[in-house]
Amino acid sequence: MLKIWSMKQQQQKSEAAAGQSKKKKVTAAQLRVQKDLSELSLGSTMKTHFPNPDDILNFTLTLTPDEGLYKGGIFNFTFAISQNFPHEPPKVKCREKIYHPNIDLEGNVCLNILREDWKPVLNLNAVIVGLQFLFLEPNASDPLNKEAANDLMTDRDRFKRNVRSAMAGGSVKGESFDRVMK
Amino acid sequence: MAVNGDSRARWRYMDHILTRPGAYTDPEWGEGIIGTLENAKVLVIGAGGLGCEILKNLALSGFKSIDVIDMDTIDVSNLNRQFLFRQSDVGKPKASVAADFVMKRVPGCKINAHVCKIQDKDEEFYMQFSMVICGLDSIEARRWINALLVGMVDYDNDDSLKPLIDGGTEGFKGQSRVVIPRMTSCIECQLDMHAPRAAVPLCTLATIPRQPQHCIEWAHIIKWEEERKDIQLDTDDPEHITWLYRTALKRAQEFGIQGVTYSMTQGVVKNIIPAIASTNAIIAASCCNEAFKIATSSAPALANTIPEGVDPETYDPDEEFAPAPNNYMLYTGDNSIYTFTFGHKKKPDCPVCGNLPKDLTVPGDQTLQELIESFAERPEAQLKKPSLSTGGKTLFFSSPESLRQQTEGNLRKKMRDLMEDGEEVVVTDPAFPTEFKYTIHLT
């Protein structure tokens, strides 16, 4: 350690030295995403799609729940991961306009680990499991779509009916939704 | 006494340090230190709050060859603390105005200004400096320069080793640290020292705002998308900020929340951290002291010492239980004053400095499939479900399935058609906790 710094800078350096690789290196974010992707355990209800396979920081996740209130639907989430990953969480949005207490009409998702509870030790699998869980257990106490949360809290049967008609492309209380059925 | 650019008189007090050894001077310390200091080429990244202080301090410490890089222009709000700028400089590039100001005040000091992003410069540019000092507010930029400097180290070339001195402030708090690339813990190893800013839960924003900031975030994140989806939000556009401000104000009134102002809106939306001039001064001073010590060996610098009580003959900082050299100084001024200097240990699994590429010679007409099979013969990489990529290309991923299908065609391609000579390949496999990196030399 001691000789880490010798007084080399006094010598004029020859420009010839060190023409090492100027090639694009794999960034820390890319590397981490590569690891996360290879460790992903996608069940039969989940699929990824990469519009550009050379850009692993941007992809779509398709969820097709096979149980719960949202069974039979196809839900697409875009994942946009910045070079600051895993210091920053991925940006995740639902592409369809759906009726869900924790997803607003613009596709913003209320999942704690995507915002306030994100930690760099969490991985993409944790996010995906979290999303899957939102469809199995929509949560009325943490609403992003207040109407839907209210319905879920006060009248579960009406909430169920609303989910089904929204998924079929119908409207709920004057708000029309995207058809997401298989 | 006449003081001009060439006179030593200006440096009279500095010369006491530069011409006499002290209790802590390096054994190799000797004549010619003044020359070493004057010839040292220093790169300063950032010409903002910290950068102005750093440039001034370096010039007044006797550094004569400085480069500064900053892509920003001067905003009127900078003038309270970025003291190298005047009202008439508003709109001009920070780097060149700062350089001109310091050169005028300290004759004999040459500062080259670069008005661009650090990513616009290549390794050859960074190679010319003896050290790099960062005064940045962006973690991303720090991570970039850190990875570059770690990647540049070539053990056969002492000049390729560039100490990185990093200063950072946030309100009354700050830190200064020194990284000796590959030798001591790097910015990436220390990433957990920056707690990510706790974001407000989206649901709080949507349903029960409690603070004026919540109303602004709501206007910013939710309402803009709803009502102005097709317009890209530009945080420098007064019309956009006004719209957010009015929207936030209306919401604040609905919930009986006081305190939403135009400037708060600007602050929240642009994620502005309050900057305190004196914190910048303290941290910049510490950074420049380290730079001076590194350049002159007049005293031990952060990260360049052997921890106390350790046998220097056998000390290996990479050993599991070996103490790290003190390399990190943190300063807190918001609750009286507290500073603490400690050794942050290098992480063996750091994605930047912990695992360096091995050289691998590969016949150019070998296929990717054959390369992967040849890994099986290498003891360190008995791969089961490998994924391989270069900086710009996904070569082959075993999973997820969709990516496997998209990339399996590459398996039959020749290596020379997939990459250039000298490119880095990263191999990961769920069976291994760390990745393997190779610099591929095609024959």
Ligand SMILES: [Zn+2]
């Ligand atoms: Zn590191």
